[in-house]
Amino acid sequence: MTKLFKTAALSATAALALGANAAHAADATATATAQILEQITVTRTSHLNFGTIVPDTAASGNVTVAATSAGTRTCDANLTCAGAASVSSAAFDVTASAGSTVSVTGLTGLTQLTSGTDTMAVSLAGSTLDLSLGSDTLYVGGDLTVGANQPTGTYTGNFTVSVNY
Amino acid sequence: MPNYTFHARPIFAAVALAATSIAAPAPVHANDLLVAPTRIVLNGSRGTEVILNNIGTEEATYRISLELRRMTADGNLEEVEIPNEIEEAAVEMIRYAPRRVVLPPNQPQAIRIGVRAPDALPDGEYRAHMLFRAIPRPRPVAEEEPQPTQGFNIRLTPIYGVSIPIIVRHGELAATAAISDARIVRDNDRRAISFSLSRQGEQSTYGEVIITKPGIDIPIVRARGIAVYPELTQRTVTLPVNEAFEGSLSGPVLIQYREIESDGGRLLAEARTELR
Numbered sequence: 001m002t003k004l005f006k007t008a009a010l011s012a013t014a015a016l017a018l019g020a021n022a023a024h025a026a027d028a029t030a031t032a033t034a035q036i037l038e039q040i041t042v043t044r045t046s047h048l049n050f051g052t053i054v055p056d057t058a059a060s061g062n063v064t065v066a067a068t069s070a071g072t073r074t075c076d077a078n079l080t081c082a083g084a085a086s087v088s089s090a091a092f093d094v095t096a097s098a099g100s101t102v103s104v105t106g107l108t109g110l111t112q113l114t115s116g117t118d119t120m121a122v123s124l125a126g127s128t129l130d131l132s133l134g135s136d137t138l139y140v141g142g143d144l145t146v147g148a149n150q151p152t153g154t155y156t157g158n159f160t161v162s163v164n165y
Numbered sequence: 166m167p168n169y170t171f172h173a174r175p176i177f178a179a180v181a182l183a184a185t186s187i188a189a190p191a192p193v194h195a196n197d198l199l200v201a202p203t204r205i206v207l208n209g210s211r212g213t214e215v216i217l218n219n220i221g222t223e224e225a226t227y228r229i230s231l232e233l234r235r236m237t238a239d240g241n242l243e244e245v246e247i248p249n250e251i252e253e254a255a256v257e258m259i260r261y262a263p264r265r266v267v268l269p270p271n272q273p274q275a276i277r278i279g280v281r282a283p284d285a286l287p288d289g290e291y292r293a294h295m296l297f298r299a300i301p302r303p304r305p306v307a308e309e310e311p312q313p314t315q316g317f318n319i320r321l322t323p324i325y326g327v328s329i330p331i332i333v334r335h336g337e338l339a340a341t342a343a344i345s346d347a348r349i350v351r352d353n354d355r356r357a358i359s360f361s362l363s364r365q366g367e368q369s370t371y372g373e374v375i376i377t378k379p380g381i382d383i384p385i386v387r388a389r390g391i392a393v394y395p396e397l398t399q400r401t402v403t404l405p406v407n408e409a410f411e412g413s414l415s416g417p418v419l420i421q422y423r424e425i426e427s428d429g430g431r432l433l434a435e436a437r438t439e440l441r
Binding site: 037038039040041042043044047048049050052053055090092096097098099100101102103105106110113115128130132140142144150151152153154155156157158159160161162163164165 | 196197198199200201202203204216220221232234240241242243244294296298301317318319320321322323324325326327328329330352353355373387388389390391405407
């Protein structure tokens with residue numbers, strides 16, 4: 001049976017070291033083999049949220065949320081942006097062996113949000129992952145193009161994020 | 166039948182779990198996942214296993230699929246829209262099960278992987294990327310925003326996961342690598358070193374890059390998992406400099422590209438060069 005050593009270590013490196021100790025602590029007379037596998041984890045810690053946006057009656061405008069920890073929102077002057085407290089970038093914590101190299105794909109797949117028959121253009125972008133210390137956060141922000149008199153409603157869309165080893 | 170030897174890692178594995186500390190209030194972690202190992206090389210018909218673990222706080226349904234990725238000249242992977250013959254052959258010969266699993270929190274599941282190579286398969290390296298991701302569930306009511314009286318809401322659902330390369334080597338394959346054109350660059354506001362890594366032969370190269378300066382014990386750059394896949398003969402490698410190193414980067418350096426221990430630990434390429 002595969003056995004998982006669950007540890008509370010903060011870094012992948014520390015966790016791996018602990019796993020190795022646990023394996024060595026096995027009864028000396030028994031044949032105990034445990035191979036420590038390199039692992040990767042992905043944990044979502046926040047959603048991408050643009051807050052509340054009131055469209056302009058005359059012209060279209062853009063709202064962006066930066067792909068950073070702060071997830072700062074920028075709103076074109078002709079739009080009314082509210083609900084600032086709920087604005088955030090999406091965040092995914094990624095942990096792997098220190099110094100690992102990964103590549104993120106999938107974000108460009110989403111180009112349009114829908115609410116019934118209404119649509120709105122969107123493009124997403126991600127921050128750069130640096131796993132030289134074993135963990136980092138991938139932030140995802142986006143750019144919405146809000147049409148003149150964009151109909152009210154809840155616009156939904158699925159986006160994919162693949163962390164590729 | 167070709168004479169296969171088995172080089173994949175043994176199945177039985179102790180997977181160390183790195184539990185991330187979470188600031189209060191504890192968020193609902195649906196669809197989070199752990200995958201180990203992060204790369205598989207199969208040299209024959211015997212199989213191996215990959216561990217998938219639900220590290221979220223809720224039950225999740227995971228789907229496991231084979232995807233195709235190609236490496237670009239800057240070393241990133243991109244999704245493949247029109248597969249070539251080699252990629253199609255890879256997807257056809259890699260067998261795996263199960264393809265869909267429902268896991269309660271902290272429940273690991275082994276995914277068995279095997280190869281069934283067709284009789285007349287040409288020698289070469291075949292690769293697909295195994296993608297693990299959860300099927301999203303409707304967001305709980307608590308996470309929904311109140312409906313505005315005017316304007317609109319945006320609700321974006323992430324479908325996120327991990328892919329690892331599954332590499333099948335068929336026949337006697339070899340590859341060599343060489344380093345050239347090293348220089349100092351800036352990458353995302355950090356000091357970085359960039360160089361060209363070229364590859365010749367029938368298979369990918371994979372290993373660790375270590376850059377040292379004479380007289381300084383700690384490498385100024387250390388990066389694992391640097392691959393040059395067979396679709397490329399050359400790629401650029403750009404690696405951030407260790408932030409603990411504050412000295413000048415210009416001057417002589419030694420760049421080494423070395424296989425990982427389980428592949429033999431050979432030195433794949435080495436270059437002594439002057440950075441400026």
